[in-house]
Amino acid sequence: MTVAGAVIDSLKSGQLIRQTALSLVNVGIGFLLAIFICIPFGLVIGTYYKIFEKSLMPFLRMCEKINPFALFPVFMILFGIGHLEKVMVVLWVSQWPLLFNTIDGVRNLDVTIIKSARSMGARKGNFLLKVIVPMTLPYIFTGVKQSVQLAFFMIIASEMVGANEGLGWQFFSANMAYNVPMMFGIIIYVTVLAIIINVLFTKIEKWFSVWKQSTF
Amino acid sequence: MKKALLNIHNRMISLYIIIVFFVLWQLIPYTGLVNPHFLPPLSKVIAETFKLSLGNIVLDIVHSLRRIIIGFFVATAVALPLGFVLAGALPKLGKLLNPLMMFLSQIPPFILFPVFVIIFGIGEGGILTVIFWSALWPILFNTIAGTQMVDPLLIKSARSMGSSQLTIFLKVILPGTLSSIMTGMRAAMTFCFMMLIGAETMGANSGLGWEINMSQRMAVIPRIYLVVMIVAIVGLAINYLFEWFERNTIIWREDAPSGPAD
Numbered sequence: 001m002t003v004a005g006a007v008i009d010s011l012k013s014g015q016l017i018r019q020t021a022l023s024l025v026n027v028g029i030g031f032l033l034a035i036f037i038c039i040p041f042g043l044v045i046g047t048y049y050k051i052f053e054k055s056l057m058p059f060l061r062m063c064e065k066i067n068p069f070a071l072f073p074v075f076m077i078l079f080g081i082g083h084l085e086k087v088m089v090v091l092w093v094s095q096w097p098l099l100f101n102t103i104d105g106v107r108n109l110d111v112t113i114i115k116s117a118r119s120m121g122a123r124k125g126n127f128l129l130k131v132i133v134p135m136t137l138p139y140i141f142t143g144v145k146q147s148v149q150l151a152f153f154m155i156i157a158s159e160m161v162g163a164n165e166g167l168g169w170q171f172f173s174a175n176m177a178y179n180v181p182m183m184f185g186i187i188i189y190v191t192v193l194a195i196i197i198n199v200l201f202t203k204i205e206k207w208f209s210v211w212k213q214s215t216f
Numbered sequence: 217m218k219k220a221l222l223n224i225h226n227r228m229i230s231l232y233i234i235i236v237f238f239v240l241w242q243l244i245p246y247t248g249l250v251n252p253h254f255l256p257p258l259s260k261v262i263a264e265t266f267k268l269s270l271g272n273i274v275l276d277i278v279h280s281l282r283r284i285i286i287g288f289f290v291a292t293a294v295a296l297p298l299g300f301v302l303a304g305a306l307p308k309l310g311k312l313l314n315p316l317m318m319f320l321s322q323i324p325p326f327i328l329f330p331v332f333v334i335i336f337g338i339g340e341g342g343i344l345t346v347i348f349w350s351a352l353w354p355i356l357f358n359t360i361a362g363t364q365m366v367d368p369l370l371i372k373s374a375r376s377m378g379s380s381q382l383t384i385f386l387k388v389i390l391p392g393t394l395s396s397i398m399t400g401m402r403a404a405m406t407f408c409f410m411m412l413i414g415a416e417t418m419g420a421n422s423g424l425g426w427e428i429n430m431s432q433r434m435a436v437i438p439r440i441y442l443v444v445m446i447v448a449i450v451g452l453a454i455n456y457l458f459e460w461f462e463r464n465t466i467i468w469r470e471d472a473p474s475g476p477a478d
Contacts, residue, residue: 051229058230059237062448065406065455069414069425070447073432073440077254157326157414168327175330183331191323198322 007185016170016189023166026083027155030090031148038095039140042102047132053103064096068154072161081162086155093154094147101146105139106132138209145201152197156190256438261445264438272427276443277450279422283340284412287347288405295352296397299359304389310360321353326414333419343415350411351404358400362393398462405458409451424450 010016045053071092079085109132117131159168167190174182238258245252265273302310325346332349333342366389374388416425424447431439 055229055233059233062234062452065451066444066448067410067413067451069410069417070428070444072417073428074444076432077437077440153324153326156324160326161417171327171330180334183334187323187327187331190327191319194322194324195319 001181003181003184003188006179006181007189010170010182010185016167016186019165019167019170020193023155023159023168026086026166027090027148027151030087030155031094031151033087034091034094034098034147034151035144037091038098039102042099043106043128043132043136046103046106047128057103060096060099064100068093069157072158075158076162081164086158086163086166089158090151090155094151097146097150098140098143101139101143102136105136108139109135138205141201141205141208145198145205148197148201149194152194254437256441261438261441264436264442268427268439268442273446276422276424276427277446280412280416280424280450283343283416283423284347284405284408287344287412288351288408290344291348291351291404291408292355292401294348295355296359299356300363300385300389303360303363304385317353317356321357325350325411329415329418338419339421343412343420346411346415347408351408354404354407355397355400358396358403359393362396362400363389365396366392395466398466402455402458402462405454406451409454413447 007016045056068089072089075085075088075092079088113131113135117127122131155166156168156171159166160172161168163169163172167186171183171186171190174186241255242258244250245255245257302313328349329342329346332345336342336345370388370392371384374384379387412423413425413428416423417429420426424443428440428443428447431437431443
């Protein structure tokens with residue numbers, strides 16, 4: 001059996017597609033949660049509550065450095081093996097790039113623009129939506145791109161360590177059955193998926209930072 | 217006096233959160249919000265140190281560090297010359313190989329681990345190869361990018377002043393790329409340390425990752441938390457060491473202008 005044959009067989013039977021969908025759903029949920037939590041949090045921390053930033057940043061930096069592989073067993077204990085655990089793993093790994101990039105973006109805001117918006121009488125709510133968010137958007141999308149890659153990478157790893165469905169599990173079971181062509185097939189398949197995700201998000205990132213270049 | 221206290225307060229402000237975190241960890245299991253069996257209080261986790269014995273912990277750390285050092289240095293020894301050659305001496309070949317290298321670098325190393333085990337056998341071979349693999353790409357790409365970014369004017373002027381190829385490499389290209397190389401090495405080190413724990417969890421008979429896996433299998437939950445904490449500390453220590461090293465080796469780099477003063 002060849003590598004291509006193994007992949008085509010698996011694609012035909014729908015098994016590979018089903019497992020991919022399962023993995024991607026977990027990534028999607030965790031990732032969206034991370035977006036909804038981290039971006040507002042980062043914006044608030046970076047703009048209004050400097051004291052928060054000062055006190056929280058070292059702690060958050062420390063948390064970021066905790067090895068996610070070491071945390072898999074802890075997540076398994078706390079959330080049980082299954083969807084919830086996978087979503088939490090994705091949420092955990094993808095929150096850091098999002099959060100830090102958002103805070104960085106807010107910090108690097110052009111002071112003149114803030115001052116001019118303020119002098120033109122922008123209120124706080126308006127200010128956030130019309131000035132801060134658009135200005136930080138390119139940074140946020142850098143974070144989005146980094147974290148989606150990390151999330152995809154980590155979901156495969158966490159499915160290999162403990163799961164009964166998903167792409168990582170499919171790979172693991174091929175490994176257990178010593179189905180070497182299938183193993184290589186899945187490696188190539190996963191890499192292609194990763195590249196597709198990468199290219200897609202690079203496009204999105206470019207699309208969102210186009211206006212930035214045009215204004216400066 | 218008040219000023220001095222305030223100063224200390226400002227310094228310690230980040231420490232408060234960490235202390236609060238540990239205090240909460242100690243207290244929450246007793247409140248009954250979570251099952252104390254699954255989230256043991258901090259004191260129990262620390263008491264586990266003595267059950268596991270300090271000697272064993274040190275041994276695990278040493279085993280893990282040995283693997284990471286070997287893998288990392290072999291990767292550096294391969295990636296640096298390769299990067300310089302591909303970017304500087306044979307740019308055409310570099311361009312030709314670029315798509316292939318991009319593809320290879322996108323493969324999640326963790327998924328490659330079973331393949332490496334099949335090829336190199338269970339044991340050190342697989343783990344070292346995974347570390348080598350994950351360290352190789354960041355260093356290689358950063359070396360190539362750094363070499364390409366060296367100002368050609370500098371190289372031309374060095375050449376016009378009659379310096380040999382070797383001198384140009386040692387005095388112009390190397391200092392120019394070193395900061396980019398260090399960035400790559402730091403990224404590689406972080407990544408390798410991550411992969412090390414992953415690989416040790418999958419298949420090893422010593423090391424920190426193995427210890428986590430064993431505690432998980434034997435369901436000694438406080439020990440899992442303990443080893444996770446040790447892994448975090450070792451990771452932080454490696455990171456700080458690298459930052460210190462970077463600050464002290466690249467003294468000629470001008471610091472990027474910092475953002476608006478706060």
